[in-house]
Amino acid sequence: MHGDMLQQRARDRVEELPGAGLEHPFGPDWDVFKVGEKVFMLMTEVTGQPIVIVKADPEDGKSLREEYGDITPGYHMNKEHWITLHPGGTLTETLVDELVTESYLLVVENLPKAKRPVDPVRFGRTG
Template identity: 80%
Template sequence: MNGEKLQALARARVQELPGADLEHPFGSEWDVYKVRGKVFMLMTDVTGQPIVVVKADPEDGKALREEHADITPGYHMNKQHWITLHPGGTLKKTLVDQLVTESYLLVVANLPQAKRPVDPALFDGADR
């Protein structure tokens, strides 16, 4: 999967997530996606290739990095809680969708209940 396709898939998934907003707090080179003001995904090509950075449970992130050469620790983020998706050949659309959704739900779960756009325990990501 090339970088443009990787970012297009991630962007398309975000558009299906309730309450997700795009901002550019770090300039036009960074697309920063937030839910209720909290970052759950970043996209840029400042590394020389289009990348997607998402939150991940530390154990899941470790397993994903071991399983996929196209997944590395989060670029310019906490290396334990964020992962970077790189263009290449091993990442499938379903995995990209899943990782974006899980990142979103990790952030939503830490919001006060009254601010949550969805119930993370009930949202299965199939609401498309």
């Protein structure tokens, strides 16, 4: 996935997630996406390319960084819990959707139950 397509795909997925919102607490160069007042995704081009930063389970993040050249530790974030998605040829739309959704659910599951917009165990699962 190249250039702005990566950020647009991530943005499109966020629009489908209940309770997710966009803020600019770090200025206009950073899009910060939150659920329940907690950050689950950031987007910027301050690195010279459009990147997307999402939360990931530490073991999943390690595996993803090993498997995909376009995934690196989280830019300006905790390197154990965040990953950065870079434009390039290795990321698919489906993978971007899954990583954005997983980041969202990692944050939702740590919100007080009264503030959860969805049940993180059942959201997006059928049957």
